[in-house]
Amino acid sequence: MNGVLLAILFLFLPASSVADDLFDIKPVADGVYAAIAKPTYKVNCNAAIIFLDDVVLVVDTHSKPSAARALIEQIKKLTPKPVKFVVNTHFHWDHYQGNEAYPSSWPAGVEIISSEATRTSIEQRGIPRVKHEILTMPAEIEQLRADLHKASTPEQRASIQKDISEAEGYLAELKSMQITLPTMTFDHSLILHRKSRTVEILWLGRAHTDGDVFVFLPKEKVLVTGDALHGWTPYMGDSYPYDWIKTLDVAEKLDFDYVIAGHGDVMRDKQKFELWKQYFGDLLEQTAAAYADGATLDQAKKRVSDYLISKYADRFDPNFPKSVGSNVVKAYQVTAFAP
Numbered sequence: 001m002n003g004v005l006l007a008i009l010f011l012f013l014p015a016s017s018v019a020d021d022l023f024d025i026k027p028v029a030d031g032v033y034a035a036i037a038k039p040t041y042k043v044n045c046n047a048a049i050i051f052l053d054d055v056v057l058v059v060d061t062h063s064k065p066s067a068a069r070a071l072i073e074q075i076k077k078l079t080p081k082p083v084k085f086v087v088n089t090h091f092h093w094d095h096y097q098g099n100e101a102y103p104s105s106w107p108a109g110v111e112i113i114s115s116e117a118t119r120t121s122i123e124q125r126g127i128p129r130v131k132h133e134i135l136t137m138p139a140e141i142e143q144l145r146a147d148l149h150k151a152s153t154p155e156q157r158a159s160i161q162k163d164i165s166e167a168e169g170y171l172a173e174l175k176s177m178q179i180t181l182p183t184m185t186f187d188h189s190l191i192l193h194r195k196s197r198t199v200e201i202l203w204l205g206r207a208h209t210d211g212d213v214f215v216f217l218p219k220e221k222v223l224v225t226g227d228a229l230h231g232w233t234p235y236m237g238d239s240y241p242y243d244w245i246k247t248l249d250v251a252e253k254l255d256f257d258y259v260i261a262g263h264g265d266v267m268r269d270k271q272k273f274e275l276w277k278q279y280f281g282d283l284l285e286q287t288a289a290a291y292a293d294g295a296t297l298d299q300a301k302k303r304v305s306d307y308l309i310s311k312y313a314d315r316f317d318p319n320f321p322k323s324v325g326s327n328v329v330k331a332y333q334v335t336a337f338a339p
Contacts, residue, residue: 052192
């Protein structure tokens with residue numbers, strides 16, 4: 001069966017069967033669940049599912065509407081309550097591109113909440129990036145097909161064929177996707193008071209992007225962080241590194257026991273906060289020192305990456321050695337071109 005047919009079949013699979021392949025639902029507190037995204041060719045983010053009195057709040061909507069619909073089917077297995085509130089933690093594609101699935105599933109009304117900065121960033125940067133990806137995805141798929149021809153084992157061929165199918169399905173969704181913007185925004189905080197629980201949606205400062213929000217459940221001591229903190233190597237392309245350290249410090253002072261992050265498993269305690277702050281500090285300090293010594297970008301990338309890999313490779317995910325170089329580039333740019 002060729003990749004196009006597989007992609008079409010994938011799009012028309014029952015949502016419940018897709019859901020079982022995309023998310024593991026893990027209870028975190030009474031009426032609070034983490035939907036942990038399983039690996040896919042185009043990554044999905046995690047989600048938080050929070051029951052309120054008679055409605056549900058969901059944090060983040062993944063990279064595509066089909067993933068959001070898949071999670072919706074799992075939510076319906078947990079509760080008959082409708083989703084009333086959706087929070088976008090920031091403007092990156094894998095956290096908001098599934099927005100359209102929620103109003104279409106509950107036409108009576110769904111409020112999509114974000115910081116004002118995130119809504120603006122979706123309009124000004126997110127939408128152009130979607131259009132750019134529609135143009136570049138065909139070349140990416142062709143490269144996968146070339147890789148398929150070079151594959152030497154049945155396992156490799158099966159893995160690459162799966163990637164091709166998922167990539168073609170993703171491109172088809174991009175072409176038909178209706179960008180759905182947040183309908184409710186705020187500057188610093190928005191608090192939902194319900195009999196069952198209080199939900200604090202907080203902008204604590206610039207970090208991974210200019211609009212990151214944290215969702216905090218003070219009674220249950222659960223913090224949802226988006227990509228301001230997660231289980232993988234930080235992506236820093238749209239970040240504000242010095243502010244990020246300060247924002248993590250503010251967030252860490254909240255009283256929580258569990259963290260539902262944007263990627264990776266549910267975390268306990270605050271050790272990851274300390275790790276990320278230390279990592280960012282070393283990254284910025286070492287890169288600034290290399291720049292002061294006259295190192296070019298390539299020289300600094302090599303020098304600082306070697307230092308960080310020796311110190312942190314066993315404390316982050318296995319892809320850290322491949323990912324750290326782009327972080328050094330960001331730190332170099334911040335040092336060299338800061339106003």
